[in-house]
Amino acid sequence: MSMTLFALMGCSLKEVKPWQKGTLAEDTMQYGGLHPEIKKFESHIYFSKEASRGGSGVGGGGCGCN
Amino acid sequence: MIKKILSILSISTITLMALDSGDTLPPLATKKLSLQNDKIYIIDFFASWCHSCEKELPLINKLNSSIDKNTTEIIGVDVDKNIEEGKIFQKELDLNFRVVNDANNEIIGTFNPVGMPSLFIVKNSKIITVITGAKDNIDSYILDGLKDLK
Numbered sequence: 001m002s003m004t005l006f007a008l009m010g011c012s013l014k015e016v017k018p019w020q021k022g023t024l025a026e027d028t029m030q031y032g033g034l035h036p037e038i039k040k041f042e043s044h045i046y047f048s049k050e051a052s053r054g055g056s057g058v059g060g061g062g063c064g065c066n
Numbered sequence: 067m068i069k070k071i072l073s074i075l076s077i078s079t080i081t082l083m084a085l086d087s088g089d090t091l092p093p094l095a096t097k098k099l100s101l102q103n104d105k106i107y108i109i110d111f112f113a114s115w116c117h118s119c120e121k122e123l124p125l126i127n128k129l130n131s132s133i134d135k136n137t138t139e140i141i142g143v144d145v146d147k148n149i150e151e152g153k154i155f156q157k158e159l160d161l162n163f164r165v166v167n168d169a170n171n172e173i174i175g176t177f178n179p180v181g182m183p184s185l186f187i188v189k190n191s192k193i194i195t196v197i198t199g200a201k202d203n204i205d206s207y208i209l210d211g212l213k214d215l216k
Binding site for chain 2: 017018019020021022023025026
């Protein structure tokens with residue numbers, strides 16, 4: 001029964017296709033969105049609290065080719 | 067019941083697999099790209115947001131000036147959802163080959179490549195070579211792929 005329910009939850013298994021990653025590459029999809037100062041502010045708080053920085057982003061243009 | 071659901075899921079996974087060398091193109095792709103038999107087609111999928119595509123396209127442009135147009139044709143498929151954005155990108159790169167805008171991702175959906183940029187060499191609706199991912203010298207990869215056909 002639980003297996004059937006799991007199989008029916010198809011939406012949770014749906015992957016983002018490589019050609020759909022343009023949406024993910026948009027500025028609005030970035031951490032901090034269109035206002036990079038928010039991201040800067042957040043990372044400053046993170047650094048102050050955790051004494052570490054980085055690991056909040058990935059390189060490349062969002063196409064998954066790098 | 068469970069067996070039935072699992073078999074449906076496995077069938078859908080198989081149909082979603084990327085096209086590979088030796089596979090036959092679905093009729094939808096052949097129709098949308100207006101492909102003819104006995105001609106070699108180099109089909110390049112790109113988008114304005116894909117930086118690697120931006121680097122590769124000038125090399126493909128250059129290659130298009132040197133290939134025999136009677137036997138070979140390069141077709142670009144722009145998968146940008148926003149056609150206007152795509153057209154601006156194409157104009158900026160001054161593409162000298164035929165470009166098909168695939169805003170609803172119907173064509174790329176039939177090829178189902180594993181990454182972007184993605185390039186397919188096709189003849190008689192059969193896929194000969196698949197080149198996926200960023201390549202510094204894409205033109206030489208294409209020429210190598212074309213060698214197999216001669």
